[in-house]
Structures are given as C-alpha cells and as structure tokens.
Amino acid sequence: MKPLNIGMVGYGLMGRAHSNAFRKVRNFFPGEYQPVLKAICGRDGAPAQAFANTWGYESVETDWRKLVERADIDLIDIAAPNNVHGEIAIAAAKAGKMVMCEKPLAMHAAQGDAMVAAVEAAKVPNMVWYNYRRVPAVTLAKHLIDEGKLGKIFHYRSQFLQDWTISADVPQGGPGTWRLDAAIAGSGVTGDLLAHCIDTAQWLNGSINSVTAMTETFVKERTDSATGKKREVKIDDASAFLGRFDNGSLAIFEATRYARGHKALYTLEINGEHASLKWDLHDLHRLQYFDHRDDSRVRGWRSIHLSDSDQPYMSHWWIPGVQIGFEHTFVHQVADFLEGLANGTNAAPTFRDALKTDRVTDAVLASAQSGQWTDVAAA
Numbered sequence: 001m002k003p004l005n006i007g008m009v010g011y012g013l014m015g016r017a018h019s020n021a022f023r024k025v026r027n028f029f030p031g032e033y034q035p036v037l038k039a040i041c042g043r044d045g046a047p048a049q050a051f052a053n054t055w056g057y058e059s060v061e062t063d064w065r066k067l068v069e070r071a072d073i074d075l076i077d078i079a080a081p082n083n084v085h086g087e088i089a090i091a092a093a094k095a096g097k098m099v100m101c102e103k104p105l106a107m108h109a110a111q112g113d114a115m116v117a118a119v120e121a122a123k124v125p126n127m128v129w130y131n132y133r134r135v136p137a138v139t140l141a142k143h144l145i146d147e148g149k150l151g152k153i154f155h156y157r158s159q160f161l162q163d164w165t166i167s168a169d170v171p172q173g174g175p176g177t178w179r180l181d182a183a184i185a186g187s188g189v190t191g192d193l194l195a196h197c198i199d200t201a202q203w204l205n206g207s208i209n210s211v212t213a214m215t216e217t218f219v220k221e222r223t224d225s226a227t228g229k230k231r232e233v234k235i236d237d238a239s240a241f242l243g244r245f246d247n248g249s250l251a252i253f254e255a256t257r258y259a260r261g262h263k264a265l266y267t268l269e270i271n272g273e274h275a276s277l278k279w280d281l282h283d284l285h286r287l288q289y290f291d292h293r294d295d296s297r298v299r300g301w302r303s304i305h306l307s308d309s310d311q312p313y314m315s316h317w318w319i320p321g322v323q324i325g326f327e328h329t330f331v332h333q334v335a336d337f338l339e340g341l342a343n344g345t346n347a348a349p350t351f352r353d354a355l356k357t358d359r360v361t362d363a364v365l366a367s368a369q370s371g372q373w374t375d376v377a378a379a
C-alpha cells in the first residue's frame with residue numbers, strides 16, 4: 001500500500017471524527033493508499049501532544065504554516081473553525097498538498113471562490129466534509145431519486161434543530177462557543193446547520209436558484225469569553241427560508257438552536273409524483289419510503305432498516321440486522337476520497353461543489369436582511 005501522510009489542523013470534535021476515520025478506513029475498505037497520521041496541529045502544544053498520544057499522531061505542530069510547509073505531508077485536513085479554513089486551504093494548495101476541509105467551505109462565497117481557484121490552479125485533490133451524504137440511508141435516497149422512483153419532485157423540506165444556546169449565559173468566542181462569534185463562525189445556524197441541509201438537498205434534488213428568508217438573534221448580547229465583557233451577538237440564532245429548485249420543486253428549510261428538546265434533529269422529506277421519502281438523524285439507519293404504486297391493500301410508509309449488504313456501504317461492515325452510526329459517515333468519506341485518488345477521479349463534494357452551498361447561504365442571509373426574494377448567484 002502507498003502511504004498518504006496526513007497533517008491535520010484542529011483536535012476538537014471533528015479532529016476526533018476525522019482521526020477515527022483515517023485510522024479505521026483500511027480495516028473495512030481495502031485499497032491502494034494507507035493514511036498515516038503524520039502530524040497534528042493546534043495552537044497549544046500540550047493538548048496537541050496529548051491528542052497525538054491518544055490517536056497515534058507521529059508529531060505535533062503549533063503553527064499551521066509550518067505544517068503546510070513540511071515536505072513529509074501529502075494532505076492537509078482542516079478540522080478547525082470556519083475563520084481559518086480559507087487561509088489554510090489556499091496555503092496548502094499553493095504548497096501542492098491535497099486538501100480536505102470541514103464545512104462550511106468558507107466564511108462567505110467570495111472567499112470560497114478564492115479557495116476553489118487555489119485548489120483548481122494547483123490541481124490538487126480536494127474535498128469538503130459534508131458527511132451526511134454518506135449516511136447509507138441518505139445515499140440510498142440518492143439512488144432511488146436518480147432511478148426515477150419518486151417521479152417528478154414537488155417538495156423538499158428540511159430542518160436542523162438544536163437547543164444548546166437558549167440560555168443567555170452561554171458566552172461567545174472561545175473553545176466550544178466560537179460558533180456564537182460571527183468573526184470566527186461567519187454566520188450562525190445558516191452556515192453551521194442549514195449548510196448541511198442545503199448540501200444534501202442540492203445533491204439529491206439539484207440547484208436552489210432563489211430564496212426568501214428570515215433570521216433572528218434571540219439573545220442580543222453575550223459575554224465575550226476572552227474579555228469577560230458583554231458585546232453584541234452578530235450571528236443568527238434561527239434561520240428559515242422558502243426557495244425554488246431548478247427542477248420546479250419548492251424548498252422549505254429551517255434551522256435553529258432554540259428548539260427545546262432537540263439536540264441535533266436533522267430531518268429531510270421529499271415528495272414526488274409517485275413516492276415520498278423521509279429521513280432523520282436521530283434514526284439515521286432508517287429510510288422511510290412510501291410508494292403510491294404499491295398494491296393499495298398493503299400501501300403505507302415502509303421503514304427500511306439499512307443493514308443488508310446490498311445497501312450502500314453496508315457490505316463493508318457487520319451482518320444483516322446490525323446497524324452503523326455517525327462515525328461511519330466519516331469513514332465512508334475517506335474511503336471514497338482514497339478510491340478517487342487511486343482511480344484518478346476526485347470524489348464529491350469537491351470545493352467547487354461545496355461553494356454552491358455557500359452561494360445559497362449567502363443568498364439566505366442577504367434575503368433575511370433585505371426582506372426580498374433573492375437569486376442565488378450562479379455557480
């Protein structure tokens with residue numbers, strides 16, 4: 001096997017998810033390239049070293065610029081907050097490294113344009129971690145739609161609901177709460193949660209071309225975790241939009257961190273001429289499917305439990321009846337990326353694919369501000 005030396009930036013939630021995937025992928029998905037955990041980069045050496053010890057990284061860097069310059073690194077993986085995606089990805093591409101980057105691609109689409117230009121000019125393989133595409137039930141939904149089982153699509157509705165910022169005591173900035181600081185996160189739930197819904201939607205159902213949106217910031221001031229002083233909150237706490245897809249279907253999307261009782265309820269439902277399907281993250285191993293063409297005596301919603309070996313990705317895992325979960329979506333993403341490297345294709349979503357999501361989130365934020373229907377800029 002050919003070694004593929006990984007240099008990862010960030011050792012938080014996604015640092016763990018990605019490290020787990022790089023370590024595990026070849027135990028379950030055979031192939032040509034073997035990921036090697038060469039270096040982990042964080043600003044603080046001691047926790048970075050502790051992370052390296054836990055996960056088996058060979059070395060530690062405290063400045064991503066040094067990591068990007070290292071001759072022994074093939075791929076830079078960006079698992080750090082949104083404000084650093086752009087400069088790290090562009091520097092990595094210029095240094096000839098492959099780049100995997102967490103979502104959202106950029107702080108806004110203009111920055112995303114520069115990132116796409118950098119990876120395409122350098123001709124380096126690139127990918128963005130929109131991992132929900134690789135939940136087997138979501139991949140099956142894609143197959144069913146592409147086979148025409150739903151017929152003409154009329155409606156696509158999607159939500160991503162959380163409840164962790166309702167208390168006004170949650171600070172902004174700093175570890176764990178950088179998502180509430182617009183300077184680090186770019187936007188609130190629009191770029192954080194709706195971006196996942198939009199990526200999946202455009203993959204399953206084609207481009208969204210126009211939106212009308214509303215956003216709200218329920219808590220107007222929060223303590224800055226660095227200074228201890230209150231300052232204005234500039235992210236959106238909740239965001240909802242109506243939209244139109246190129247194929248004529250209608251979009252209804254919502255994301256919030258103020259839905260008491262919901263921790264990470266990502267849902268989608270698609271209604272077509274012949275059939276409908278729905279999925280949710282809390283029951284991620286099931287796809288709900290209704291086909292109007294069934295014998296009317298037994299017609300009804302089917303709850304398909306994805307565990308059989310003829311369902312997407314499942315032949316690589318356990319036995320029929322035994323399900324997989326969240327972590328496996330990252331393993332699937334790495335497996336597909338590595339297979340793309342071996343056969344000379346760049347597995348999706350590429351930076352260019354992910355930029356389409358940033359264009360929609362930009363339009364959502366612009367529409368919420370203007371109160372007008374807003375066209376999504378062409379990709």
Ligand SMILES: NC(=O)c1ccc[n+]([C@@H]2O[C@H](COP(=O)([O-])OP(=O)(O)OC[C@H]3O[C@@H](n4cnc5c(N)ncnc54)[C@H](O)[C@@H]3O)[C@@H](O)[C@H]2O)c1
Binds near residue numbers: 011013015080175
């Ligand atoms: N695909 C998904 O399902 C998913 C889920 C959560 C987060 N994310 C994305 O992953 C990224 C990271 O989120 P997270 O939840 O892992 O955050 P986190 O706060 O858990 O971890 C962030 C890490 O980045 C490090 N970091 C911050 N600034 C840095 C810098 N300048 N140089 C080096 N390291 C730096 C922090 O020290 C920390 O280790 C974000 O872009 C987020 O949107 C994606």
